[in-house]
Amino acid sequence: MAKSRTSSAAAAPAASESTGVRVLKKYPNRRLYDTRHSSYITLADVKQMVLAGEDFEVRDAKTGEDLTRSILLQIILEEETAGVPMFSSQTLAQIIRFYGHAMQGMMGAYLEKNLQTFVELQNRLAEQTKGLYDPKNFTPEMWTQFLSGQAPLMQGLMGNYLEQSKNLFVQMQKQMLEQSAAMFPGFPSKKS
Structure with a gap:
């Protein structure tokens, strides 16, 4: 917005x-x-x-x-x-625990980037399956071809999503280490 x-x-x-x-x-x-x-x-x-x-x-x-x-x-x-909630009580409790925590700003950015990545993956999948919605194109051969390509496609999409999520988390850890080193200059820190 x-x-x-x-x-x-x-x-x-x-x-x-x-x-x-x-x-x-x-x-x-x-x-x-x-x-x-x-x-x-x-x-x-x-x-x-x-x-x-x-x-x-x-x-x-x-x-x-x-x-x-x-x-x-x-x-x-x-x-x-109303209906089926998206967040479990445990998830909501974890989110609440980040308020006031040093990681609050980074967690918000992490969740936002993760959601953006998920939406991008969803859009790519929708784009690749667009032809299936047209009844003229919906033939048994097309359906067979679509199903045979789904396993590698989903594997690739989820692999990309997990890799991006991991990279975001590693960035968040690096920022936290840098902030810790700045706050406590004499404290030993392990940098990756």
């Missing part, structure tokens, strides 16, 4: 009009107002905007404060409590 750093509510719409970012204003009564369509919307509407890949930002109607993260977290909470 693109977000501009404006301090007043009046400046937010002008900045967003030039960037194409859709501005939603949040009022004290917890209602969201879509400035582009001049109407009130719900969290379900905001979720649809996210699914559509639309750039938007949520601003406090009075102060202009950026509330986008807060609204996105509300959507995640609703998704986690």
Whole structure:
């Protein structure tokens, strides 16, 4: 989501009009107002905007404060409590433990890069299987060819994903060692 750093509510719409970012204003009564369509919307509407890949930002109607993260977290909470959750209690507890920890910033970057890598792999797989959705192209020969290529393809995609994940973790460890060495110059550190 693109977000501009404006301090007043009046400046937010002008900045967003030039960037194409859709501005939603949040009022004290917890209602969201879509400035582009001049109407009130719900969290379900905001979720649809996210699914559509639309750039938007949520601003406090009075102060202009950026509330986008807060609204996105509300959507995640609703998704986690309805249906099948994505995060186990153990995973959520581990995430909470990183708040206030020296690794908090690095863990956020690690999770973000990992998610980006996963989405890229998913897009590549979708691109490679695009022809299967067209009934004209869906022949028994094509299906056989597709299935025979899946094992190596999946192996390659997962191998790339795991390798990138490992590299991100190694970078995170290296940064932690460098920060430790800077904080404690006399303390012996092992550099890789």
